[in-house]
Amino acid sequence: MEDEEAAAVLRTVGRQIKMWREAAGLKQAELGSAIGYGEEMVSSVERARRIPKPDFLDKADEVLGAGGKIAAMKEDVERARYPKKVRDLAKLEDEALELGAYDTHQINGMLQTPEYARALYAMQSPAYTEDEIERHVAARMARKSVFDRVPCPLITFVQEESTLRRPVGGKMVLHHQLEHLLEVAKLRHVSIQVMPTDREDHAGMAGPFRLLKFQDGKTLGHFEAQLHSRVISEPRDAQILDMRYGMIRAQALSPRESLAFIEKVLGDET
Incomplete structure (x- = not known):
């Protein structure tokens, strides 16, 4: 990432997704399969190495039963996407x-x-x-x-x-x-x-x-x-x-x- 502000947002999003995934008893590969993404993408998002698309967040929210808490981060992630x-x-x-x-x-x-x-x-x-x-x-x-x-x-x-x-x-x-x-x-x-x-x-x-x-x-x-x-x-x-x-x-x-x-x-x- 080019700046700490964006990196902090992505680290927070990654931690939240990991917490919800583990609480649901799913492995990274299982979550990826359920939302239409590969295991590597899930791993990269959780480690704040990749920026998740809105579709990723929406589907993860639904599969993990987060009640909108993951999807609500889309606006912050979108801003972090830009330099x-x-x-x-x-x-x-x-x-x-x-x-x-x-x-x-x-x-x-x-x-x-x-x-x-x-x-x-x-x-x-x-x-x-x-x-x-x-x-x-x-x-x-x-x-x-x-x-x-x-x-x-x-x-x-x-x-x-x-x-x-x-x-x-x-x-x-x-x-x-x-x-x-x-x-x-x-x-x-x-x-x-x-x-x-x-x-x-x-x-x-x-x-x-x-x-x-x-x-x-x-x-x-x-x-x-x-x-x-x-x-x-x-x-x-x-x-x-x-x-x-x-x-x-x-x-x-x-x-x-x-x-x-x-x-x-x-x-x-x-």
Whole structure:
């Protein structure tokens, strides 16, 4: 596990399942057979080495007669499934009234399709295991809940043209990703803009970043670079990022022009 908080949750869940299993007089192989999982999976869950899926917890609860006590841990387990930096960022996104993002190398995570995200994680070096890839993809997809919040936050994106053309995962994955951008752009509280490669004036040459604005007037910045993720809370630094983002949006294509641009790229990829 990447952090102690998630590890503690999984240790607690594992101990509870083991206690209920032993109280029911079942061996690990017997419980696994009863709920449709292998003995190794039951053993790994009890030792907090694997993250149980909701189906695992529901079936274990029923077979062991736990009366909902095991199933009730699904929400905590689901949060533990996501990396800590994703959980922390999700908390901020849930509270923000405005979110803005400028991306240079890939489609923003909140805009990615599962296939596109999976392709990105499959490129990581050192390589992720299949379980790790699925865990990261699930975490990234969970962040999309911000689009459905009520009241709706204002969400804006600026994507470098190159991100629309790089065939991450292959041409078909990119094709579906561009179609998804056009669908998300239909939401009235979402704005997607494109920064063309031929722009001479560009305020974003220092790299990608995100902005989050809150009801109390506070603005936070956030950026990721290789192995590091950092939240910018110093007011002066956040103000500079806010100013730069405004300039980037002014220099990029308008939202209407950007949608036409994406449609053209999509046509070129067909």
